[in-house]
Amino acid sequence: xxxxxxxxxxxxxxxxxxxxFPFFADAANLQELTPDWLRFSILTPQPxxxxxxxxxxxxxxxxxxxxxxxxxxxLWEPPLRFQDLQLRGPYALWRHTHSFVAKNGGTELVxxxxxxxxxxxxxxxxxxxxxxxxxERIFDYRWKKVEELFGATPRR
Numbered sequence: 156x157x158x159x160x161x162x163x164x165x166x167x168x169x170x171x172x173x174x175x176f177p178f179f180a181d182a183a184n185l186q187e188l189t190p191d192w193l194r195f196s197i198l199t200p201q202p203x204x205x206x207x208x209x210x211x212x213x214x215x216x217x218x219x220x221x222x223x224x225x226x227x228x229x230l231w232e233p234p235l236r237f238q239d240l241q242l243r244g245p246y247a248l249w250r251h252t253h254s255f256v257a258k259n260g261g262t263e264l265v266x267x268x269x270x271x272x273x274x275x276x277x278x279x280x281x282x283x284x285x286x287x288x289x290x291e292r293i294f295d296y297r298w299k300k301v302e303e304l305f306g307a308t309p310r311r
Contacts, residue, residue: 157247157271158279162290166298168305169261175305176234176255176262182211190296193217207231210242217245217289226251247271247278264301266294 168175178184182203189195198212209228214221222245230238234255241249248271256263272278272286 157273157275158282159248159269159271160282160287160290162266162268162270162294164266164294164298165263166301167258167261167263168301170305171260172234172255172257172262174262175264178304179253179255179264180205180233180237185213188297188300189215190293193293198223205231205237211239218285247273262305266297268294 182197182199182205183201186195186197194214194216196214198214199210203209203211205228207228207230209231211226211228213224213226215224216222224244225242226239226244226249227242228237229240229250230236230252236252236254238250238252240251248269250269252265252267254265254267256265268290270290272282274281
C-alpha cells in the first residue's frame with residue numbers, strides 16, 4: 156500500500172456560496188485555476204454535466220512530460236461539496252474534495268487532497284525531492300487566483 160499524503164487548504168472569500176460554488180463546479184474554470192507551467196487543457200467537450208459518475212479528461216505537462224489525466228466525480232452535493240477521483244494519471248491515488256460553507260456573509264472554501272505516488276520507496280523519494288513542493292505550488296497558485304477573482308482573507 157503506498158503512503159498517502161494530505162494537503163488541506165482553507166480560504167474565506169467575501170462572495171456568497173451561490174456565486175462561488177457554480178464557478179468551481181464548472182470544469183471549464185479549472186484551466187484558469189491551474190498554473191501555466193503545467194500546460195493544462197481539458198479534453199472533455201464543454202460543458203461537462205456534473206454528477207456522480209461524470210468523467211473528465213485532461214492533458215498536462217509535468218516537468219515537460221506530457222500526460223493524460225482522467226477523473227471521475229464521485230461525490231456531488233451542490234452547493235456544499237463535490238469530489239473528484241483520479242482514474243488515470245500520474246498518481247497511485249488522487250482524491251480531491253472541494254467543500255464550501257456559507258460563513259460570515261461569504262464562503263469558506265476547503266480543498267482536501269489525498270494523494271499517493273506509485274513506485275514505493277522511489278515514489279517517497281520523489282515526493283520529498285519535488286512532488287510535495289509542486290503540489291503545494293499548484294494550490295498556492297489556485298488560492299492566489301481565487302483571491303483575484305473573489306477577494307479573500309489570508310490563507311491558513
